[in-house]
Amino acid sequence: MNLTNLDECIHVVDDGTKLEKVLQSITESGVQEDAFYVFDVGDIVRKYEIFTTKLPRVKPFYESILIKPIFYSITVFALYVFLAVKCNDNAIVLEVLATLGANFDCASKGEINKVLDLGINQSRILFANPAKPASHIRHAATVGVDLMTFDNESELHKVKSLYPNARLVIRVRCDADVAQCPLGLKFGCDILTEAPRLIRVARFLGLEVVGISFHVGSGCDDPPVFRRGIAAARKLFDYATTLGYNFDLLDLGGGYPGNTGTSIDKIADVINLALEEFFPDPSVKVIAEPGRFFVASAFALATNIHSKREVRNNDEKDGSITHVMYYINDGVYGAFNCCLYDHYHPTPIPLEVSFCSNTVLLYNVSLYAKPLFFEIIVL
Structure with missing residues (x-):
């Protein structure tokens, strides 16, 4: 098993080859003394199958936070030297997920370009940043990425000025009681007091709002929070109808645990039952942003x-x-x-x-x- 050729980032090994053997082969060779990752491509494929099987109505959007790794890739294993946050923008990760059918959640101009450079159509990108620099909105308009989130009135006026034809998704706050990284203080408007007013402002400005988004926080350990978010979204869908909107998109955000030994079974059960109760109409497109879920167990450092x-x-x-x-x-x-x-x-x-x-x-x-x-x- 020769995994020491640094000119090749993809190495195919025999089925059943243990991760420890792959790592030992690399470290004992002496060619790679810096810290590095081994990336199990097959693990991501299995995770995608798990997600789409357990949540059949939910279309995954991969969250590609922009970083610069160096890896080794196994069974297919993939070497690059290295960096990692909750998910990553490695080209192999993006290409594998794109081939599987995933769409992409981008938060900046750089991330949008990274996805587009792989030949992925702009219609598969959600610009999921509720507070965007003006230059990034202009760039989205230039490259045709028209689906984006907002959670405040200032953002609506920016979009009206810079990209009036954008399709907007209002992000509401729905924090889990237990999460590694709660996001409600940073993103999301209040469901009861702010969201209805923002929908009215968007209507007054003549902007197209197409749906609701929420994020329960990374590393969620509170499955019932997804039911609360879906139930609240139903009320906002109905309210928007009274203003002449016809929302058709529900974004369930992230928070799905992906480390080895974890499971999304309880979360999936809650989501499936809540969708059946509150959104039985199959014409409503349901998406999610399971970035960490896909990559957390696929990498070993x-x-x-x-x-x-x-x-x-x-x-x-x-x-x-x-x-x-x-x-x-x-x-x-x-x-x-x-x-x-x-x-x-x-x-x-x-x-x-x-x-x-x-x-x-x-x-x-x-x-x-x-x-x-x-x-x-x-x-």
């Missing part, structure tokens, strides 16, 4: 422990070691930003262990984590 520091107590006579700090070649300004923003507690898995008596020495060895990260001194 390998790092090197390059240094260690033995910390001793202050007893002059004893001076025994109280603990050891290990330093790896990645940190919170790279792959481990999840420790700061997602309250994540990564767990290390040694790829190589040296023994001395009963002590395990983790010095000048490699570690990997799946999903993404591990627990160690991260600076």
Whole structure:
């Protein structure tokens, strides 16, 4: 198994090849000493099948936050050197999802260009940023990305001035009681007090509003919140009808857990029952933004422990070691930003262990984590 040719980012290996063997092949070769990811392309394919099977009415829009990774790709496994947030814009990820039929949730001009450069039609893009710079709205108009979100009156006036033919989706606030990253303080208008007024303002300005969007927060652990959001959307659909609108789009946002060992079964059950109750009409297009769900378990990060520091107590006579700090070649300004923003507690898995008596020495060895990260001194 030769996975050491850095000129090739895609490597096909035998079925049943374990991730640890792939990582060991790369680290033992010595050609890649920097931290890197191995990307299991097949994992994304399986995740797409799971999502579309469990949520048959929901069309996934992949959230392609713009970053710059370097990976290895397996069974098909894919090497690039590296960076990762809750999801990523790696071209292989985007091409695989596009081939499977996913559409794309973009939040900036750069992300829109990244998707369009792959030959993906602009009709498959949702500009899902409720507060957009004017230059980005003008760019969307130039390239024909006409579906976009808003959650405030100022945005409506910007769109009226810069892109009056845009199709708009109003984003409402519907935070889960338990989520890794609640988003309600940043995005989304109040369902009861703000949303009806914004729909009226849009009507007065002659803008086309086509539907409702909400996001319960990343890493949702509160499945009933999806029913609350869908029920609230139904009321706003009905209210918009009284103003002459005919909404036909419901965006369920993100929040679907995707790490190894997690499941969307409970969330899917809640969504399916709520759609049957509140939106039985199949003409309403239902979409979602499961970015993290698709990629979280598909990537494994390998790092090197390059240094260690033995910390001793202050007893002059004893001076025994109280603990050891290990330093790896990645940190919170790279792959481990999840420790700061997602309250994540990564767990290390040694790829190589040296023994001395009963002590395990983790010095000048490699570690990997799946999903993404591990627990160690991260600076």
